[in-house]
Amino acid sequence: xxxxxxxxxxxxxxxxxxxxxxxxxxxxxxxxxxxxxxxxxxxxxxxxxxxxxxxxxxxxxxxxxxxxxxxxxxxxxxxxxxxxxxxxxxxxxxxxxxxxxxxxxxxxxxxxxxxxxxxxxxxxxxxxxxxxxxxxxxxxxxxxxxxxxxxxxxxxxxxxxxxxxxxxxxxxxxxxxxxxxxxxxxxxxxxxxxxxxxxxxxxxxxxxxxxxxxxxxxxxxxxxxxxxxxxxxxxxxxxxxxxxxxxxxxxxxxxxxxxxxxxxxxxxxxxxxxxxxxxxxxxxxxxxxxxxxxxxxxxxxxxxxxxxxxxxxxxxxxxxxxxxxxxxxxxxxxxxxxxxxxxxxxxxxxxxxxxxxxxxxxxxxxxxxxxxxxxxxxxxxxxxxxxxxxxx
Amino acid sequence: xxxxxxxxxxxxxxxxxxxxxxxxxxxxxxxxxxxxxxxxxxxxxxxxxxxxxxxxxxxxxxxxxxxxxxxxxxxxxxxxxxxxxxxxxxxxxxxxxxxxxxxxxxxxxx
Numbered sequence: 277x278x279x280x281x282x283x284x285x286x287x288x289x290x291x292x293x294x295x296x297x298x299x300x301x302x303x304x305x306x307x308x309x310x311x312x313x314x315x316x317x318x319x320x321x322x323x324x325x326x327x328x329x330x331x332x333x334x335x336x337x338x339x340x341x342x343x344x345x346x347x348x349x350x351x352x353x354x355x356x357x358x359x360x361x362x363x364x365x366x367x368x369x370x371x372x373x374x375x376x377x378x379x380x381x382x383x384x385x386x387x388x389x390x391x392x393x394x395x396x397x398x399x400x401x402x403x404x405x406x407x408x409x410x411x412x413x414x415x416x417x418x419x420x421x422x423x424x425x426x427x428x429x430x431x432x433x434x435x436x437x438x439x440x441x442x443x444x445x446x447x448x449x450x451x452x453x454x455x456x457x458x459x460x461x462x463x464x465x466x467x468x469x470x471x472x473x474x475x476x477x478x479x480x481x482x483x484x485x486x487x488x489x490x491x492x493x494x495x496x497x498x499x500x501x502x503x504x505x506x507x508x509x510x511x512x513x514x515x516x517x518x519x520x521x522x523x524x525x526x527x528x529x530x531x532x533x534x535x536x537x538x539x540x541x542x543x544x545x546x547x548x549x550x551x552x553x554x555x556x557x558x559x560x561x562x563x564x565x566x567x568x569x570x571x572x573x574x575x576x577x578x579x580x581x582x583x584x585x586x587x588x589x590x591x592x593x594x595x596x597x598x599x600x601x602x603x604x605x606x607x608x609x610x611x612x613x614x615x616x617x618x619x620x621x622x623x624x625x626x627x628x629x630x631x632x633x634x635x636x637x638x639x640x641x642x643x644x645x646x647x648x649x650x651x652x653x654x655x656x657x658x659x660x661x662x663x664x665x666x667x668x
Numbered sequence: 669x670x671x672x673x674x675x676x677x678x679x680x681x682x683x684x685x686x687x688x689x690x691x692x693x694x695x696x697x698x699x700x701x702x703x704x705x706x707x708x709x710x711x712x713x714x715x716x717x718x719x720x721x722x723x724x725x726x727x728x729x730x731x732x733x734x735x736x737x738x739x740x741x742x743x744x745x746x747x748x749x750x751x752x753x754x755x756x757x758x759x760x761x762x763x764x765x766x767x768x769x770x771x772x773x774x775x776x777x778x
Contacts, residue, residue, distance in 0.1 A: 311689055335739045335773050336689055336727040352693075355723035369723075371731045 280623050281665040282631055284639055285314035288657035290329055292347040299629055299643040302652045316404050316618055316661040323412035324665050328431060330402035338401055340369045340431045354432035368433045372399050372425055375438035384438055385446035397421045406461035418458035422475040437487035445492060445509045452476035452512050459617055460516045464523040477512035482541050493541030514557045515617040519566035527569050529559040534571055536596050547596020552583055558620035563628040567595040572615040581612035591646050602646040618661040625666055633659025680704055682713050683768035694721040699768055708763035711754040743770040
């Protein structure tokens with residue numbers, strides 16, 4: 277019988293929640309890395325027991341953790357005392373160093389600071405880890421300040437894909453309220469050379485050559501809070517989702533506005549439709565219905581909680597524009613939590629499961645595509661990320 | 669600054685106290701003991717620490733510059749060594765193992 281493993285990153289550690297295919301009874305393991313911020317953890321599609329976790333601290337910086345047994349035990353890749361003969365140097369797994377200009381040896385570029393002046397790139401943390409679809413030892417890391425790194429040795433060492441920062445628009449990128457993070461990495465299952473990423477507040481970008489060169493894909497986005505609402509870059513994209521059967525169709529939750537693109541991001545159109553507010557962070561797609569999408573509307577950019585204290589997931593079965601609220605067994609009064617951008621995921625069981633976590637520490641699950649909800653856990657530390665693995 | 673006498677030693681066991689989060693990361697108790705070759709300085713002690721516990725690289729000093737991370741402080745014999753030169757000899761009681769070298773989170777309370 278199939279199983280489900282939910283990977284939860286929180287402000288104070290990681291938790292692994294497991295259940296059988298009924299998704300009624302759950303085992304909770306954790307906290308792993310107690311006391312540390314776990315921005316994200318995710319499993320390899322090529323080897324579900326291989327997990328990667330981003331462990332961070334304002335005091336001690338970045339640590340990458342890796343599990344080879346589905347989260348029972350963890351290691352820092354390359355953390356062994358002596359490297360194997362001819363192997364990578366030990367202790368490099370948390371070393372994220374930005375590329376410099378090959379011509380001058382100086383920093384590749386600067387970005388725009390909050391006050392409009394130019395500011396150097398400064399590494400802070402890994403926001404998102406995206407394992408390769410085919411190789412358990414290859415994993416991408418989206419970091420703050422925004423850049424994309426890749427490891428091909430299971431997380432022991434990291435190299436920047438600096439064509440992203442170096443393509444020319446870097447000086448126009450600026451931090452969002454949460455920092456200048458590269459938070460979304462979407463790999464195209466039909467084309468290993470194509471990757472989509474998103475940055476707050478720069479926008480969405482695409483490579484068609486495996487990460488060497490990149491271009492902004494923000495046409496159609498309108499952001500009234502920036503000097504040129506239709507600018508090529510500068511948009512605060514919160515999250516992007518794709519259904520693997522239709523990799524050219526993308527859905528986006530922007531700061532304000534829910535958007536879709538039917539041409540791999542070349543042009544976006546708004547599909548907020550009848551949402552009560554189109555501000556929010558998460559967006560995801562049903563595992564089997566590529567036109568069924570989910571968002572959690574949040575009141576506004578200054579009030580990061582649901583309207584009226586009612587926690588509601590909204591579902592569209594038409595790829596946007598027409599939305600229905602999903603409320604069964606979700607709190608409908610006095611609920612003032614937020615759902616952060618990486619804190620929603622779906623499983624791929626026949627009856628698609630939908631999961632999300634809140635800043636109040638609840639992880640909710642629906643085993644019937646959102647019709648009914650139940651909390652798996654209610655009192656974790658604030659949830660930063662939720663990922664789901666469907667296991668045989 | 670520190671007035672404690674210093675001495676050169678060729679090999680000594682140095683005691684280092686780590687903050688709680690680094691203990692769990694390195695899977696050690698409150699204090700670790702390190703064999704340090706040559707003179708005991710902040711650099712030689714941290715080099716020995718990172719050689720024995722590679723997972724701590726980058727968590728105390730920057731990977732590239734080897735500068736102390738901004739929210740950490742170093743103490744020896746009840747004196748703040750955070751701003752001393754990395755190659756300055758550590759006080760005799762630390763170099764001899766009588767006193768520990770302390771690595772402390774910069775914000776102690778809530």
